Amino acid sequence: xxxxxxxxxxxxxxxxxxxxxxxxxxxxxxxxxxxxxxxxxxxxxxxxxxxxxxxxxxxxxxxxxxxxxxxxxxxxxxxxxxxxxxxxxxxxxxxxxxxxxxxxxxxxxxxxxxxxxxxxxxxxxxxxxxxxxxxxxxxxxxxxxxxxxxxxxxxxxxxxxxxxxxxxxxxxxxxxxxxxxxxxxxxxxxxxxxxxxxxxxxxxxxxxxxxxxxxxxxxxxxxxxxxxxxxxxxxxxxxxxxxxxxxxxxxxxxxxxxxxxxxxxxxxxxxxxxxxxxxxxxxxxxxxxxxxxxxxxxxxxxxxxxxxxxxxxxxxxxxxxxxxxxxxxxxxxxxxxxxxxxxxxxxxxxxxxxxxxxxxxxxxxxxxxxxxxxxxxxxxxxxxxxxxxxxxxxxxxxxxxxxxxxxxxxxxxxxxxxxxxxxxxxxxxxxxxxxxxxxxxxxxxxxxxxxxxxxxxxxxxxxxxxxxxxxxxxxxxxxxxxxxxxxxxxxxxxxxxxxxxxxxxxxxxxxxxxxxxxxxxxxxxxxxxxxxxxxxxxxxxxxxxxxxxxxxxxxxxxxx
Amino acid sequence: xxxxxxxxxxxxxxxxxxxxxxxxxxxxxxxxxxxxxxxxxxxxxxxxxxxxxxxxxxxxxxxxxxxxxxxxxxxxxxxxxxxxxxxxxxxxxxxxxxxxxxxxxxxxxxxxxxxxxxxxxxxxxxxxxxxxxxxxxxxxxxxxxxxxxxxxxxxxxxxxxxxxxxxxxxxxxxxxxxxxxxxxxxxxxxxxxxxxxxxxxxxxxxxxxxxxxxxxxxxxxxxxxxxxxxxxxxxxxxxxxxxxxxxxxxxxxxxxxxxxxxxxxxxxxxxxxxxxxxxxxxxxxxxxxxxxxxxxxxxxxxxxxxxxxxxxxxxxxxxxxxxxx
Numbered sequence: 025x026x027x028x029x030x031x032x033x034x035x036x037x038x039x040x041x042x043x044x045x046x047x048x049x050x051x052x053x054x055x056x057x058x059x060x061x062x063x064x065x066x067x068x069x070x071x072x073x074x075x076x077x078x079x080x081x082x083x084x085x086x087x088x089x090x091x092x093x094x095x096x097x098x099x100x101x102x103x104x105x106x107x108x109x110x111x112x113x114x115x116x117x118x119x120x121x122x123x124x125x126x127x128x129x130x131x132x133x134x135x136x137x138x139x140x141x142x143x144x145x146x147x148x149x150x151x152x153x154x155x156x157x158x159x160x161x162x163x164x165x166x167x168x169x170x171x172x173x174x175x176x177x178x179x180x181x182x183x184x185x186x187x188x189x190x191x192x193x194x195x196x197x198x199x200x201x202x203x204x205x206x207x208x209x210x211x212x213x214x215x216x217x218x219x220x221x222x223x224x225x226x227x228x229x230x231x232x233x234x235x236x237x238x239x240x241x242x243x244x245x246x247x248x249x250x251x252x253x254x255x256x257x258x259x260x261x262x263x264x265x266x267x268x269x270x271x272x273x274x275x276x277x278x279x280x281x282x283x284x285x286x287x288x289x290x291x292x293x294x295x296x297x298x299x300x301x302x303x304x305x306x307x308x309x310x311x312x313x314x315x316x317x318x319x320x321x322x323x324x325x326x327x328x329x330x331x332x333x334x335x336x337x338x339x340x341x342x343x344x345x346x347x348x349x350x351x352x353x354x355x356x357x358x359x360x361x362x363x364x365x366x367x368x369x370x371x372x373x374x375x376x377x378x379x380x381x382x383x384x385x386x387x388x389x390x391x392x393x394x395x396x397x398x399x400x401x402x403x404x405x406x407x408x409x410x411x412x413x414x415x416x417x418x419x420x421x422x423x424x425x426x427x428x429x430x431x432x433x434x435x436x437x438x439x440x441x442x443x444x445x446x447x448x449x450x451x452x453x454x455x456x457x458x459x460x461x462x463x464x465x466x467x468x469x470x471x472x473x474x475x476x477x478x479x480x481x482x483x484x485x486x487x488x489x490x491x492x493x494x495x496x497x498x499x500x501x502x503x504x505x506x507x508x509x510x511x512x513x514x515x516x517x518x519x520x521x522x523x524x525x526x527x528x529x530x531x532x533x534x535x536x537x538x539x540x541x542x543x544x545x546x547x548x549x550x551x552x553x554x555x556x557x558x559x560x561x562x563x564x565x566x567x568x569x570x571x572x573x574x575x576x577x578x579x580x581x582x583x584x
Numbered sequence: 585x586x587x588x589x590x591x592x593x594x595x596x597x598x599x600x601x602x603x604x605x606x607x608x609x610x611x612x613x614x615x616x617x618x619x620x621x622x623x624x625x626x627x628x629x630x631x632x633x634x635x636x637x638x639x640x641x642x643x644x645x646x647x648x649x650x651x652x653x654x655x656x657x658x659x660x661x662x663x664x665x666x667x668x669x670x671x672x673x674x675x676x677x678x679x680x681x682x683x684x685x686x687x688x689x690x691x692x693x694x695x696x697x698x699x700x701x702x703x704x705x706x707x708x709x710x711x712x713x714x715x716x717x718x719x720x721x722x723x724x725x726x727x728x729x730x731x732x733x734x735x736x737x738x739x740x741x742x743x744x745x746x747x748x749x750x751x752x753x754x755x756x757x758x759x760x761x762x763x764x765x766x767x768x769x770x771x772x773x774x775x776x777x778x779x780x781x782x783x784x785x786x787x788x789x790x791x792x793x794x795x796x797x798x799x800x801x802x803x804x805x806x807x808x809x810x811x812x813x814x815x816x817x818x819x820x821x822x823x824x825x826x827x828x829x830x831x832x833x834x835x836x837x838x839x840x841x842x843x844x845x846x847x848x849x850x851x852x853x854x855x856x857x858x859x860x861x862x863x864x865x866x867x868x869x870x871x872x873x874x875x876x877x878x879x880x881x882x883x884x885x886x887x888x889x890x891x892x893x894x895x896x897x898x899x900x901x902x903x904x905x906x907x908x909x
Contacts, residue, residue: 081853081863082682084673092621092637093671165636215640216672236681236859238758261758267737268753268857271745275752446872449622450614482631491622491631 069583071551072240072259073576075567078269078283080262082236087222089201090164090214096260100572101241102224103201106135106154109468110571111307111360111543112561117574120149120202120225130189130513133197137180142246143204144222144229151176156205158184158197164215168196189511191518195468199570227253227577237262252577255552273546280547282567287346292546299550303557303565306350306359308541309466310473311420313411313427314452314495315459315536318486321392321401322459322495328533329375330386334434335427336378341539344422352376352537355526356477359540361470364519366526373530376537380433387434399435408437412452412460414445420461423538452494455486461538465492469518471509474525477534478502497534543569554578587906591896595889602889606881607655610874611648617641617668617872641668659882665875669867675879678864682848683883685755686860689852690845692776693783698838700784701791706827708792709799710818721796724789736782736855743778750778753857779856783849794837798830805829832903839895843888847880 077083077096087098106121121135141149158174161167170193172185184197204223211217222229225248228241242257263269266283273281274292285292285302293300315322315331322328337351350359354373357365374382384394392399392407399407409431411424421442428438451457465472475482480498484490502525509521545565547555556563556575563571563578618637658664664675708717727735744752751757756771802808803826811821848862861880868876899906 081857081867082859084670084678084681086670086673088672090640091671092640093669164640165633166639167632167636169632216666218672233759233761235758235760235762237754237857259758261754263753263857264863265854265857268740268855271740271752275745446613446615446620446870449619453615453619489619491619491634 067551067582067584069581070256071581072257073255073280073552073579074259074261074278075280076261076263076269076272076278076283078263078266078281081264082262083234083239083260084218085220085231085234085239086218087231088214088217088219089203090161095239096568097228097241097258098222099201100226100568101228101258101576102222102226103203104225104573105199105201105570106137107198108571108573109195109199110563110574111466111468111569112305112556112564112571114360114363114468115562116198119573121198124194124198126191126194126513128513130191130511131186133184133186133194134177135182135184135198137182138248139180141225141248143207144224144226144244144246145204145207146246147204147206149202149204149225150179151182153205154182154202156209157200157203160203160208160214161200171197189513191513192467192469192471192510199468226573228258232257249577254580255576256581258576273548276548276550279552280545280565280567282544282546282565284544285546288546296548296550299548300546301549301555301557302544302546304348304542304544305558305561305564306540307543307564308358309464310352310356310358311349311423311538311541312356312462312464312477313459313536313538314462316455316457317495317497317534318455319458321407324390325531325533326386326390327392328536330383330390330392330434331431331436332375332533332536333377333379333383333386334430334436335536335538336430337376337538338378339430340423340426344419344426345539345541346419348542349539351539354530354533354537356473356529356535356537357470357526358464358466358473360466361473364470364522366523369523369526369530375530375533378430380430384434394435397435398437406437407435408439410439410441410458412441412443412448412457414448415442416445417461424461453489453491455484455488455490455494455496457494460494462494462535464535469509470522470525471506474502474509474529475506478525478529478532479506495535497532499528499532499534502528502532549582551582552579553582554580587900588897591893595893599885599889602885603656603659603882604652606878606885607652610869610872610877613869613872615872617874620870620872641671655878664879664882667868667876667879668873669871669876670873675875678876679861679879679883682859682861682864683846685858686846686848686862688772689776689779689783689858689860690849691842693780693787693849694838694841694845696780697784697787698791698834698841701788702795702827702831702834704788705792705795706799706822706830709796709803709830710822710826712800717796721789721793724792728786728789730786732782732786732851733855735786736779736852739778739782740855751775755859775858779849779852779858782855783852791834791837795830795834798833799826802826802830832899835898835902836895839891839898840888843891844884846884846887 083095085095086093087095087102089098089103104120106119108117108119120138120141122138124133124135126133137149137151143149155174155176158171170186170188170190172187175183177183186193207223208214221231227244227247229244230242232240232242238259238261240257240259243253247253261278269281269283270285272278274295288302293302315328317323341347341349341351353370354376355365355370387399391402401407411427413420413424421440424440428440431438448460452460452462465476476492478497478499479493480500480503482493483496483498505521505524505528509518512518512521543564543566547565549555556565563574566572618634621637622634667673667675667678670678704720708720711717740752743749751774755775756768760768760771762768808821808826811825846861848860848865850862850866852858853860853863865880868880
């Protein structure tokens with residue numbers, strides 16, 4: 025068994041061969057290094073609008089809008105809705121429909137379709153397509169429980185009938201994408217169809233050069249507003265995180281991003297003051313501090329209001345949110361809903377204003393006295409609470425920590441708990457949490473918001489899965505107002521209900537509203553102009569929401 | 585032969601245990617895929633959509649044991665189901681489209697690190713106390729103990745952004761069509777340099793140190809003195825007598841590392857936006873995509889076991905003592 029009996033040539037030969045190839049690979053790659061990048065600085069007039077997706081490492085060729093994982097731009101550039109709602113100016117722009125009419129009783133809605141709209145295969149858009157789209161949606165995904173039937177009155181008129189008066193249905197129906205019947209009725213299993221070559225009414229429907237990390241969308245030759253198809257096409261790039269996407273952006277290789285850029289003035293704008301811009305309108309949802317109202321002492325509105333007064337919202341928005349958020353008032357309404365806000369109420373109430381002394385007094389009055397620097401519960405134990413936030417949200421963790429410091433001033437010990445979001449949201453769903461930072465519903469009207477924080481219909485017992493109203497607070501009076509709002513057909517009647525809801529919110533304090541989050545968006549106008557901005561807020565700078573189509577049809581290429 | 589058969593039996597048992605764990609562990613995580621998706625959408629999804637998505641995905645509501653039986657069946661038929669985070673793409677397509685890049689990146693980095701590290705280790709141990717021996721191990725360990733993310737970002741800034749020597753992202757240039765031609769292959773190679781280089785930098789120290797230490801032990805053996813006494817050339821003693829015997833632990837490590845290559849290099853993929861399994865797995869775990877998670881774990885398990893089995897075979901070939909047992 026001496027080592028020399030085994031032929032020893034081979035291992036060495038293999039070793040040598042491997043070394044040589046490895047070295048060769050290094051040399052080879054070093055020689056060809058530094059090849060060019062995509063169209064940075066291209067101003068030929070044919071440049072592609074380049075958009076990064078920092079949240080998708082690779083693309084799959086799936087342009088099926090029924091799938092929640094449809095490729096980017098499916099709902100922004102390929103398929104179009106009847107009307108486009110912009111959260112930036114709260115306006116509805118007629119799109120595939122030119123006008124609409126609500127029935128007097130609120131039980132039906134009639135849309136008149138635009139004449140001359142064609143699918144990208146040349147066929148005309150008709151009322152049948154709209155009817156078919158909603159039939160398909162109900163068959164594949166369900167939902168639309170209020171929708172009784174959809175009928176084509178004539179080739180260009182569609183009537184939606186409801187089983188109850190439901191005026192807020194307008195936003196859901198008008199914002200829904202429309203599919204071509206002549207294509208989809210032939211698809212065997214629409215839920216599992218990947219729709220690799222989509223036929224839509226949108227401006228950019230032709231998919232080209234589809235690779236796992238990039239693809240292009242080119243002009244739809246039959247678009248109904250050719251004068252607005254000024255850019256040659258869109259190029260999507262895949263990134264697996266903010267860092268790599270931000271490098272591409274600050275380098276000028278992409279035009280329009282929605283990824284978070286820390287210290288944006290210094291790291292982005294300062295690099296090219298003339299071209300680099302951002303705009304963070306406060307169109308996001310209201311971010312709340314929710315208190316589990318199934319647990320004492322959070323079932324007491326006086327405690328909820330006292331806790332709210334102890335919170336310094338200015339510090340939260342300035343420090344934790346980098347000054348990009350707007351502090352909340354006691355109507356709970358996000359900035360998007362300014363036109364619904366009861367300004368008199370907002371000016372008169374105090375429970376969302378930071379005042380440590382008033383908070384301490386309110387606690388004392390409610391029976392939660394302080395002794396030895398610690399506030400006591402009614403059973404004599406120390407007043408303590410946990411604040412849950414998902415570990416990925418570093419900004420919200422700072423929010424929770426500021427609340428913790430604020431509460432220490434009134435003698436309450438808070439503990440910030442930051443497990444993974446999945447664990448946090450599971451505790452929200454089942455109602456086992458103590459308190460937590462949470463998002464809220466963000467619809468076209470405050471209807472969804474109030475339903476989510478005050479309706480008894482959404483309250484689930486602890487242990488059962490809730491999908492909203494995790495804090496489990498309901499008020500029967502709110503139910504009435506919410507239903508009446510949905511049934512009301514004219515704005516003055518709706519306003520009356522909305523004022524009632526704000527009054528009730530001020531009385532109940534169902535959650536502690538903190539601030540309205542911004543919608544991120546930054547761009548460089550070196551290659552394209554016509555972006556939305558504070559002066560011209562026709563849409564937000566989001567490249568994956570409902571108003572993106574407005575930006576796509578407003579941009580102009582820079583030509584030199 | 586009996587040895588190999590015995591090993592094979594052990595591998596079957598290990599395979600069963602690991603596929604069972606693959607099935608059980610993800611299901612201990614809180615929540616379900618749809619509520620996870622809902623939480624991630626943070627208020628932009630309507631509650632009715634939850635029911636809609638459940639219907640669309642056709643989520644499994646059967647008892648766990650029934651799910652387990654059909655899962656085991658699917659392992660053997662290769663039908664891994666449809667991914668939820670990439671709905672409606674089949675799991676096998678998701679893995680298939682990424683695994684090539686993972687193998688390329690991981691394989692190239694591993695081979696370079698292992699070969700270079702072992703060579704350095706051999707030479708360092710042979711010239712003990714020399715420049716290579718005293719300067720390299722501390723230096724490489726120093727570099728290797730940088731947080732990988734930081735090192736990769738640093739390399740990206742220096743060589744990608746500032747100097748512009750290498751491309752900053754992706755596996756090949758945007759707009760290039762994959763194909764077996766010189767242009768495409770050299771483009772892929774250029775894109776591979778930075779990601780592979782950073783992995784090599786952090787892993788080579790371990791290989792070198794391991795090899796150096798075993799090598800020092802072997803050079804103290806009697807047969808080395810004997811070989812020197814016989815007047816054999818130093819390089820012959822170094823490679824054929826000392827290094828060959830010192831190589832065994834490195835072979836084991838290489839086998840293990842080879843198996844884990846399949847798991848992907850998550851941080852590399854994130855920094856360089858390189859396609860691969862790692863990010864896919866992260867997404868699957870975050871979205872509770874059971875089918876995709878099972879598929880990826882299964883591939884990793886199979887690869888680790890296969891690599892170990894191959895190492896066992898190589899061992900039989902390399903080390904005569906194993907054959908006697």
